[in-house]
Amino acid sequence: MYQLLDVAKGFLESMNIKEDYVLCDFTMGNGYDTEYLCKKVPKGKVYAFDIQAQAVENTRKRLSDAGLTNAEIIHDSHAKVLEYVKEPINGGMFNLGYLPGGDKSVHTMRESTMPAIEGAISLLKKGGILVISIYPGHEEGTLEGQMLLEKLSQLSRFEYCVTNFRIINSPDAPFIIAVERYDK
């Protein structure tokens, strides 16, 4: 049985992450993914977004404890990515849904997820990868998944490879969409 997060990391690492790359964690939560990304790019930078103060606090502490100083922590919606990130990015992670152990009523929503992903795609360098983990176990997660499958399947097949990785006999199981921009 695969671990979803390991598969998400596998997609990202398939681009051979270089130490000076610029990456984004669009949903920093408790900071596990931000820490992972920061360690991958010790001479680069990680932009990390979350709307919850608790997430910002938890991530700051995690990075500080790990001695990592290469993240820019942004306490705001990922929908505003283009207001904060003014340089091309090599890749990014979206781990949608709600903060584990936190307030389940605060979760990602279609109306902010879509502009965030569109913004991320517009910043994505050639050869770059965005990986999105989706959780259909709650209603908004189901709708986010449907929206993303529909919209992202319309990306040009000449410029992007869009992959859907999922368990096909368990409709509520989390799944992944990866968007890779071809390096040509």
Ligand SMILES: C[S@@+](CC[C@H](N)C(=O)[O-])C[C@H]1O[C@@H](n2cnc3c(N)ncnc32)[C@H](O)[C@@H]1O
């Ligand atoms: C599944 S958790 C992320 C887990 C995280 N990556 C980690 O390593 O712990 C989803 C997070 O998305 C955040 N979120 C919800 N809406 C958001 C938005 N519009 N912009 C940025 N973050 C958002 C939630 O506050 C929550 O912390």
